[in-house]
Amino acid sequence: MIKYEMIANKIRERIQKGEYAEDTLIPDQVTLSKEFGVSRMTVKKAMDILAMEGLIFRKRGSGTYVKKNALLNSSDSNAMEYEGLTKQLSGYKVEGKAISFNVEFPDEKIREALQLEKNDPVYNIVRLRLVDGKPYVIEHTYFPTALVPGLTEEILNKSVYEFIHQNLGLSFGGAYRKIQAVKPSEYDKKYLACQENDPVLEVEQIVHLEDGTPFEYSRSRNRYDTRSYTIVDIQRRQK
Amino acid sequence: MIKYEMIANKIRERIQKGEYAEDTLIPDQVTLSKEFGVSRMTVKKAMDILAMEGLIFRKRGSGTYVKKNALLNSSDSNAMEYEGLTKQLSGYKVEGKAISFNVEFPDEKIREALQLEKNDPVYNIVRLRLVDGKPYVIEHTYFPTALVPGLTEEILNKSVYEFIHQNLGLSFGGAYRKIQAVKPSEYDKKYLACQENDPVLEVEQIVHLEDGTPFEYSRSRNRYDTRSYTIVDIQRRQK
């Protein structure tokens, strides 16, 4: 439908197939605009996408090049996701187990994270995730009840995010995350089967809706030996 | 100079000053294009920047809104940086101390990370960073000697990245990072003053040049009680 996306897809395919080899020039924008029968602006928008993906880089006056190792680093949807584990680890057997599911008034920290008043109730959910039968992560999650009406334990055992998308029609606008190494709590020792001196990888996150409303506050505590966070950071503007 | 950047700057300023309040509509693109005396396409490009920064969001048929909490989350240049600590912690007293500085042939892991052959030498640098006199992080860094000719211990004690930019004229294209919680090594205990059961936050990174050439491989081992990683993740496309 959208031309510049289709062109980006075709060029990306050519890079992946090796038709446009790594570390070489690709055809210039005028040539491509003729090939695809579009204006040069449209070709440029397609190139902008591929540059954001880290596949190509451009030198004014010189041309557009395929990056070295373009294919290596093209893991496009990695750890920058809040889709929950269900999607991230497709292929493994992922089980969720709700440990507790309550409603309460938020404490100071959660009030601030979710921008709530003292008497705005929140769900307090603790879930243990198992991968191939072994404990993987404990997630402590808080949603304002006003934003997620009708949450049930049954939904928790499926995918909360799917429910939010499908049934409530809400979309996400971004997230703020903080990653730390911490010492294990009693909770961690009990459910994650941590030893006293095993570190824990904690990911604290605040997820926002499209309009900026804080929507979820959570702390994920991961076993140190099975979980790491990866980030692919592509430089978008050269100085 | 560049119109769409100047317009983005002006609109951003108005948001920051509260002239365009959070959670309200801003003037439509036609109105703005008249105000600034430019075409609508140019206004849209300015808006694209602000949307990428997470300040605004747009609804087709409805208008352009300032996000709730737009000002809160507008920490634009946070942990997605490879500028070294010198810039990140301006205001504190940051000292660097080179523990070792050698040249060697790379082992298997480093060969792969930096895409080198068996006999391509690398610098092997170990540095301890102190903040306000207290140990903060140990960095184990490897550069291919071919890419950073003329590195000296003196440069290490200033800023390696400045040297690379200024003297070698190279620019960065991105980085791949992996964050883990690990147990302390003997090195960590000695230099970071870690206790036996203190966790360590390890950030492993591969930095690339603009053309995709791997350029630096490093492992930063941080004291768990003074360092965390923050990531601001803005959703760029709505489905």
Added chain:
DNA sequence: AAGTGGTCTAGACCACCGC
């Protein structure tokens, strides 16, 4: 000097929202 990518225009059509 020729060729490249970056910016910008004036206008067009479309999809979508709200009245």
Added chain:
DNA sequence: CGGTGGTCTAGACCACTTG
């Protein structure tokens, strides 16, 4: 239905690299 933002065009000028 009018107004919004998204896409697209054909052409122009500019900054820059390379021969």
